[in-house]
Amino acid sequence: MGPLLKRAFTSLLRGIDVKMQPLGLTAMQWEPLALIYYENVDTVAALARESQVNCGSMTRMLDRLESKGLLRRRRSATDRRVVHLELTAKGRQVARAIRPLALEAVAQHLSDFKPAEVSVLIQLLERMVTNGSRLNDDNSDADDQP
Amino acid sequence: MGPLLKRAFTSLLRGIDVKMQPLGLTAMQWEPLALIYYENVDTVAALARESQVNCGSMTRMLDRLESKGLLRRRRSATDRRVVHLELTAKGRQVARAIRPLALEAVAQHLSDFKPAEVSVLIQLLERMVTNGSRLNDDNSDADDQP
DNA sequence: CCGAAGTAGTTGCCTTGACAAATATTGCCC
């Protein structure tokens, strides 16, 4: 069961990877670009929150994207702690192509699913996440603190 | 949908991580030990195949486990290319504890699932994997080679 | 039997993620 979830996840990742190759992106790099472009998320912390990674990881992801010339950092004038992200022209061009490609990869993995089955899958995964965060986040486990 | 799968997967990983901490293992390190102990898989290549990672990654995983004193490498006498893995006494002791803990973590994520729902989830994930490998492995995509 | 091809394992270099410590800045309380 655990291994199955891993295989499904990595299979989807590989599919996305293939789709993103023409854009020069990896399977992970599209997400920050999409969040900036489609959702107007424009700070490191907000991106990290939305992507479910920590700020340190996001900083380095942005380093890579910046070195590819896809985005720029600009220190905020109103709160000098925060860095605002903005896509370059090239970044916007790449970002525009992301959504359709990502949807293609997902669609391929669900190619023989009936719409109802997709809903069921989503609902079951959501419940797994809920059950999981109930245990991982608000810790009330009796195993360690009796 | 992609993000959801990622969240479910990482949530399960974190759950397993917590369970394995008392053993001094990470969420990834239990798998090779379990394969050696429960399935008698005892070469690098076989472990890599079962775990769905490449040999290079497995080599380094085994480095870490070996440096923790959980297993030993022994060059095969009959085919001097292959390395046989064997658990140390400590390794066997740790491995014995793995299965119940891993099952606990899975059970927590499926705590409110009816048995039928578990079956459905497994079946849907398996179909995703099948659809995915049909596209990732035997490549007959028309996008690149017309 | 010998050379070519294939296989097992290791290593180098890169991406990605987690966690912790350090820095800079803001906001809040007295």
Add this chain to the structure above:
DNA sequence: GGGCAATATTTGTCAAGGCAACTACTTCGG
């Protein structure tokens, strides 16, 4: 207004995975 907690970002260190190059061995074809 000054100290202190909270917040944003960066950097170091580590685990983990992918791919490619390399070594050592085995096997197979002639």
